[in-house]
Amino acid sequence: MTVALDIVIPVYNESQNIHRVLAAFAEHVRSSFRVLIVYDHDDDDTLTALRTHAAYPFEVRTVKNQGRGVFGAVTTGFNAATAGAILVWPADDDYNAARIDGMVDRVFEGCDIVAASRFMPGGRMVGCPWLKDLIVRSSAFVLHHVAGVPTHDPSNGLRLFSRRVIRTIPLESDRGFTYSIELLVKTHRLRWRICEVPFEWHERKAGKSRFRVLQWLPAYFIWFRYAFATAFLRRGPQSVRLREADP
DSSP: OOSEEEEEEESSSTTTHHHHHHHHHHOOOOOOOEEEEEETTOHHHHHHHTTTTTOOSSSSEEEEEEHOOOOOHHHHHHOOOOSSSEEOTTTTSSSSSSGGHHHHHHTTOOOEEEEESSSSSTEEEEEEHHHHHHHHHHHHHHHHHHOOOSSSTTTTEEEEEHHHHHHHHHOOOSSSTTHHOOOOOOOOOTTTEEEEEOEEOOOOOOOOOOHHHHHHHHHHHHHHHHHHHHEEEEEGGGOOOOOOOOO
């Protein structure tokens, strides 16, 4: 069955969270969708939790990570996705599911990226450690207000992409969530449409986060420079390397 949306969820021992997330989808999402759960190792306790639960009213497919870490999991999910819209979702977020249908609508209205924003009216960030909060907020302010990136929350990894973005913009990143800001700034340079919607973010209560803000900063700075080059050196769409889109 053809679905409008593939939801990619990278997991690492998320047995305490995964069923709350999937139950939230079942309750709130009305778009046709399936879930792609990408795991690293066969002994991941997420897989055990999924095997011991009754089926959901949507397809839940497990996909083994073909790369390494978060970046490999996300790109493995991208490669497995076939829908017109592809959403990367945190394995502990059971509180934003009611916003997904609106994001899907925006894609099919012509947005190539729908960015979840913690820093626009209606969004918020709760319980974030102070150093991470400072880095994320300050970088978001500079990228949006100085470099002109059209979302208040450029570094958020929770993002919905059109199939065109995933299939035609090659990734040069190789770690963490840097793929997300790379695709954002390249889409901006191409002058494709970017939209944003308010989202909440809560510090996780169960499981271990794999977000490594200090470790990934050098990789993020590559795409910060790219955003500033787009804004101030007038780099245009012709400077973006594309690959041939899938039919």
